Amino acid sequence: MRTGITLKQAMPGQTPNSLLGLTLQELTSLALESGQPAYRGQQLFDAVYRQRMERLDEISTLPLEYRTRLGEQGWRVRMPTVERKFISSDGTVRYLIGLADGETVETVWMPEGDGGESGDGSEAGEESEAGAPSRPVAWGRATICVSSQVGCAVNCKFCFTALLGVKRNLEAGEIVGQIAAVLRDQGVEPPLQRVNIVFMGMGEPFLNYENFMKSVRLLTEGVGIPESRMTVSTAGIVPRIYDFGRETVRPKLAISLNGSNDALRSEVMPLNRKWNLAELMKAAREFPLRARERLTFEYVVLAGVNDAPEQAREVVELVRGMRAKVNLIALNPGTELPYRTPQQERVLAFQKILVGAGIPTFVRRPRGRDIFAACGQLKRTVEV
Numbered sequence: 001m002r003t004g005i006t007l008k009q010a011m012p013g014q015t016p017n018s019l020l021g022l023t024l025q026e027l028t029s030l031a032l033e034s035g036q037p038a039y040r041g042q043q044l045f046d047a048v049y050r051q052r053m054e055r056l057d058e059i060s061t062l063p064l065e066y067r068t069r070l071g072e073q074g075w076r077v078r079m080p081t082v083e084r085k086f087i088s089s090d091g092t093v094r095y096l097i098g099l100a101d102g103e104t105v106e107t108v109w110m111p112e113g114d115g116g117e118s119g120d121g122s123e124a125g126e127e128s129e130a131g132a133p134s135r136p137v138a139w140g141r142a143t144i145c146v147s148s149q150v151g152c153a154v155n156c157k158f159c160f161t162a163l164l165g166v167k168r169n170l171e172a173g174e175i176v177g178q179i180a181a182v183l184r185d186q187g188v189e190p191p192l193q194r195v196n197i198v199f200m201g202m203g204e205p206f207l208n209y210e211n212f213m214k215s216v217r218l219l220t221e222g223v224g225i226p227e228s229r230m231t232v233s234t235a236g237i238v239p240r241i242y243d244f245g246r247e248t249v250r251p252k253l254a255i256s257l258n259g260s261n262d263a264l265r266s267e268v269m270p271l272n273r274k275w276n277l278a279e280l281m282k283a284a285r286e287f288p289l290r291a292r293e294r295l296t297f298e299y300v301v302l303a304g305v306n307d308a309p310e311q312a313r314e315v316v317e318l319v320r321g322m323r324a325k326v327n328l329i330a331l332n333p334g335t336e337l338p339y340r341t342p343q344q345e346r347v348l349a350f351q352k353i354l355v356g357a358g359i360p361t362f363v364r365r366p367r368g369r370d371i372f373a374a375c376g377q378l379k380r381t382v383e384v
């Protein structure tokens with residue numbers, strides 16, 4: 001058991017003896033410590049991330065003796081399990097995913113993306129398909145919305161997940177594991193089939209920064225999903241926005257704005273008292289965008305609260321001159337929330353003001369509302 005202990009000490013918080021979540025380097029050390037050749041690390045890495053095998057005995061590239069040895073040492077793949085699955089009339093699927101310690105999180109599969117706005121940050125039809133590998137014609141694209149924490153600590157007043165409080169951070173393997181479990185269930189194989197990832201499920205990714213970034217690296221290097229197809233959304237953890245801008249491999253950035261001035265934003269997102277709009281927008285303006293990249297601002301529209309023309313004009317002033325777009329999301333309602341969903345005309349009038357000022361602005365269509373899978377509705381529940 002020396003191997004397990006050594007690795008556990010090296011990675012505090014890691015679920016004991018979980019292969020899912022280890023990097024190629026860590027898997028290589030694991031193999032070497034058992035006297036195996038270094039290339040067994042690569043074989044393990046491929047089996048876990050590219051082939052997404054659930055059990056050691058499926059990994060037929062490894063000698064039986066070594067598989068048995070790993071098993072005896074307590075090592076498992078530890079793929080999260082699909083506990084429940086809810087299918088919406090619009091094709092969206094909400095998964096309740098079970099973790100090793102009995103906790104659950106929610107992961108959402110959106111077969112046609114999510115309207116082209118947040119999945120890969122491109123508008124429908126904007127991206128050229130030239131050079132893309134051939135794939136079945138029927139395949140468009142899908143987006144997986146993944147959770148980063150069990151619950152959430154941020155306490156946004158319009159969000160269901162906030163009602164849970166935060167239980168714990170997810171490990172990198174548990175973040176990647178949600179995606180692996182969903183890809184397995186859907187029978188989808190990246191990179192041949194195009195999949196977008198949005199870190200917009202339960203939790204605040206920038207309050208679990210290291211594990212979130214490790215999952216990004218495992219997804220790009222192991223699963224084969226390029227970071228250009230990933231978007232992370234933050235409620236506005238300003239110091240982490242600066243850190244994130246310094247990463248060499250990183251998803252695109254979305255910022256939840258949701259209020260057009262400090263008083264309003266502090267009311268709906270108490271986090272604004274810690275990092276106000278001036279600090280947030282400074283970080284956003286200084287964020288080093290890549291060629292052709294744009295920032296996204298998300299704005300949850302709350303009837304009679306933040307949907308007035310005057311507030312749209314305040315948003316214009318905040319975003320003016322930035323390489324950014326705005327996604328308007330009408331509140332996905334819930335009985336426990338103190339807000340109402342705006343009329344469509346209100347949202348369109350708000351959009352018109354932004355577009356008129358030259359800011360690309362999109363109205364996101366809700367996905368999976370009937371199964372409580374839409375933005376802000378994820379709540380670690382089976383009550384539907």
Ligand code: SAH
Nearest residue numbers: 159200204233234235256298331332375376
């Ligand atoms: N913690 C991160 C990511 C999770 S929330 C963040 O705050 O960005 C993902 C998006 O859903 C955010 O833009 C958030 O503002 C939005 N959202 C939360 N509750 C919502 C609701 N009830 N209706 C519509 N959008 C909601």
